[in-house]
Amino acid sequence: MLVAATGVGAGDLLTASLGGSTVGVSILWAAVVGSVLKAFLNEGIARWQLATGTTVLEGWARFGAGLRYVFFIYLLGWSFFTGGALISACGAAGDALLPLSSEAETSRRIWGVVHSLIGLGLVWYGGFRLFEKLMAACTALMFVAVLFTAVGAGPDWGAAARGLVLPSLPTGGTAWVLGLLGGVGGTVTLLSYGYWIREKGREGSKWLKTCQADLAVGYALTGMFGMGMVLIGSTLSLQGNGLKVANLLAQRLGEVMGPAGYWLFLLGFWGAVFTSLxxxxxxxxxLFADFLRIHGKQPAPQVDLRNTRAWRLYLVALALVPLPMLWAPLQRAQLAYAVVGALFMPLLAATLLVMNNRRAWVGALRNNWLINAALVATLLLFVVVGANEALEAIRKLQGP
Structure with missing residues (x-):
């Protein structure tokens, strides 16, 4: 549940809906394949931690300090831009549900600040158990809203079945396929899974089957969310980009399904962005607290990361430092950062291939041929996706 809720955000839902509107349901298969590949990546994270008792960050330390420090710098930038994007998305979702001002931008900013501070309070004071319950409730809301809306929108079910079982690359659909494959299921947030299973007390190889079942459910939900948004988009004519598309989607669904479609989609959209935040x-x-622990060479069993000053400091920073993005136009900075951000998924796939194939490191939990094949496919895919995103960002940066 936590993996699915965190990995499905505004960007994924809007990409899927715009893709469905542009090229139709022929790209449904991409939502499924993208979810499966992300599941193998996350399984690799769990496999490493259960086999070694150490986090992926500690595993990266075996390649030398350089890799760890590069990731740390990347994490700081990723946190700022992702935090700002999530706050903006929550602001847009809140404004759509209940405008607080006659000026949409003012309402969006107020709601963005409110969501960020509420998230800070819930995580700081609520503890991990409350976090689990909140995420489960919001995920259920998101799941029901998106799937009911998809069914109510009345897509072409015959074409949808063909798009699911007969993979194809429609004319002009390459970018949308790559967007679905690469976007669904999260990026850096995958690393959180290792810490969450530790909070649940899962240690040792006996928990691998449980984690595999865990991830199968989580990414099945992720795939269904992606497919649902493609189906919704396929019934509508959409143009534009960014969070304005969410309002346009709700309005179009209101025309097709009546007020129920309008409010159901907006509630589902809010659930998606707030759970991501x-x-x-x-x-x-x-990740921040673990980096400092490793840097200080403190043994993991002696440090409860969630109760460290570093964990709480970074939580506050996530909630407050990106707030200026509600006012400042940072499009070019975000585009430039996309060039660097495109490197993360290939890095994770490549290092897991090395780490989880060394019997001296992981023992009996060494990868089998199927997992290796999936990781190689994931590595190749995200090299292509990353190159595509980087080139697109460079083209936009060079534009007027």
């Missing part, structure tokens, strides 16, 4: 506020501080 909560998941990042809860999960990413672990």
């Amino acid at each position: 909560l998941g990042v506020w809860e999960g990413i501080p672990y």
Whole structure:
């Protein structure tokens, strides 16, 4: 549940809906394949931690300090831009549900600040158990809203079945396929899973089957969310980009399904973006705190990361530092950062291939041929996706 809720955000839902509107349901298969590949990546994270008792960050330390420090710098930038994007998305979702001002931008900013501070309070004071319950409730809302809306929108079910079982690359659909394959299921947030299973007390190889079942459910939900948004988009004529598309989607669905379609979609959209914000506020501080623990050479069993000053400091920073993005136009900075951000998924796939194939490191939990094949496919895919995103960002940066 936590993986699915954190990994599905506004960008994924809007990409899927715009893709469905542009090229139709022929790209449904990409939502499924993208979810499966992300599941193998996350399984690799769990496999490493259960086999070694150490986090992926500690595993990267075996390649030398350089890799760890590069990731740390990347994490700081990723946190700022992702935090800002999530706050803006929550602001847009809140404004769509209940405008607080006659000026949309003012309402969006107020709601963005409110969501960020509420998320900070819930994560700081609520503890991991409350976090689990909140995420489960919001995920259920998101799941029901998106799937009911998809069914109510009345897509072409015959074409949808063909798009699911007969993979094809429609004319002009390459970018949308790559967007679905690469976007669905999260990026850096995958690393949070290792810390969450530790919070659940899962240690040792006996828990691998449980984690595999865990991830199968989580990414099945992720795939269904992606497919649902493609189906919704396929019934509508959409143009534009960014969060304005969410309002346009709701209006179009209101025309097709009546008020129920309008409000159902807006509730589902809010559930998607708020769970992403909560998941990042809860999960990413672990990475910062773990980096400092490793740097200080403190043994993991002696440090409860969630109760460290570093964890709480980074949580506060996530909630407050990106707030200026509600006012400042940072499009070019975000585009430039996309060039660097495109490197993360290939890095994770490549290092897991090395780490989880060394019997001296992981023992009996060494990868089998199927997992290796999936990781190689994931590595190749994300090299292509990353190159595509980087080139697109460079083209936009060079534009007027």
